[in-house]
Amino acid sequence: MRKKKFSSLRTSKYVFALPGFCFFAFAILIPFLMGVNIAFTDWNGITKDYNYVGFKNFIDMFQDKRILQPMRNTLIFALLGVTGNNIIALSCALLVNQKSSKLGSVAKVIFFMPVCFSAILSSFLWGFIYREVFSQLFAIKNLLGNKSLVIPAITAIGLWNSCGINMLIYLSGLKSIPTDLYEAATVDGATAVQKFFRVTLPLLMPSFSVCVTLTLTSWLREFAMTLASTGGGPGGASRTISIYIYENLYKYSKAGYGQAVSLLFALFLILIGNVVSTFFRKREVEL
Numbered sequence: 001m002r003k004k005k006f007s008s009l010r011t012s013k014y015v016f017a018l019p020g021f022c023f024f025a026f027a028i029l030i031p032f033l034m035g036v037n038i039a040f041t042d043w044n045g046i047t048k049d050y051n052y053v054g055f056k057n058f059i060d061m062f063q064d065k066r067i068l069q070p071m072r073n074t075l076i077f078a079l080l081g082v083t084g085n086n087i088i089a090l091s092c093a094l095l096v097n098q099k100s101s102k103l104g105s106v107a108k109v110i111f112f113m114p115v116c117f118s119a120i121l122s123s124f125l126w127g128f129i130y131r132e133v134f135s136q137l138f139a140i141k142n143l144l145g146n147k148s149l150v151i152p153a154i155t156a157i158g159l160w161n162s163c164g165i166n167m168l169i170y171l172s173g174l175k176s177i178p179t180d181l182y183e184a185a186t187v188d189g190a191t192a193v194q195k196f197f198r199v200t201l202p203l204l205m206p207s208f209s210v211c212v213t214l215t216l217t218s219w220l221r222e223f224a225m226t227l228a229s230t231g232g233g234p235g236g237a238s239r240t241i242s243i244y245i246y247e248n249l250y251k252y253s254k255a256g257y258g259q260a261v262s263l264l265f266a267l268f269l270i271l272i273g274n275v276v277s278t279f280f281r282k283r284e285v286e287l
Contacts, residue, residue: 032266038259045255057260067261069236070244073151074220077240080155081219086211088159089166090204096167097174108171112164122161123228126153144230147237154229154238158222166211173207174200202283209280217273241265 039057043050061067092111114122127144130153134140143153177200185195223242226232232239232247239247245265248258 035259036263038256039263040260041256043255044253045249045258046253050256053256057257058264060257061261061264067241067244070239070241073238074222074240074242076151077155077222077226078216078219080152081158081222082212082215084155084159085163085166085215085219086208089163089211090170092163092167093170093174096171108167111167114160115162115164117161119158119161119224120228122157123225126157126160127229145234147234150230150234150238154222154226157229158219158225161225162215162218166215169211170204170207173204177203205280205284209277209284212280213273213277216276217269220269220272 038050040052040054041050042053042056092107096108096111117125130144131142134143143149146153181199181203182195185199190198221242222240223246226238226240227243227246230238232243241261242265245258245262248254248261
């Protein structure tokens with residue numbers, strides 16, 4: 001009887017996982033494999049016929065100087081987005097976690113509300129604010145039309161729209177830290193700053209592993225918000241790798257080349273995600 005129960009339990013796990021795997025295969029795995037095939041062709045994305053060109057698309061990518069600016073913009077987005085998101089999210093989590101704060105629950109709702117807006121809606125909302133409100137109150141021209149400030153301006157939209165998710169992750173991590181550790185640190189004469197750096201931060205490493213990894217890969221893939229805000233402009237000042245891939249696929253009719261760039265970019269995201277995740281997991285403290 002035990003063997004039968006054990007066998008049925010193992011079978012039931014696969015049965016319950018099957019619908020999720022089917023959706024994953026239909027939405028991600030099959031398109032990915034089809035994209036790998038297209039990356040080795042000269043397909044223009046319109047006609048049914050195409051020719052295999054081997055590694056020509058990959059060679060062209062390393063010789064393409066147009067890709068340098070999107071790469072630079074993508075790295076700037078990632079640097080500003082990851083730094084700003086985690087600092088703001090952790091600060092909001094620390095504020096909400098204060099037991100003496102009577103407005104903790106209200107603050108939690110206020111900080112999380114922007115997450116409910118889509119990236120497109122957030123872009124249009126802040127586009128209006130940059131265009132109309134800032135010009136009226138501060139006599140500042142539209143930041144989205146300034147080549148020097150367009151990336152920080154779009155980053156600000158993204159931070160407003162996404163910090164609430166990481167705030168909840170950090171808040172969950174803060175609530176899992178035993179209060180005994182803080183009481184012991186107080187007895188030892190530790191200041192608030194010392195408690196933060198010697199107790200809070202080390203025990204929040206699991207939260208950092210999740211938040212930094214997800215935020216980094218998300219900002220490296222930045223697409224919808226930038227496309228809705230500026231379309232990659234002005235003059236390509238905010239064009240990211242994702243927009244560059246999109247333009248090659250649908251605007252320049254170079255689907256084969258676009259898929260080659262997309263394939264290498266996906267491999268890079270997997271690699272950098274694993275490296276960052278491993279870095280933080282090695283520094284996690286077990287209670």
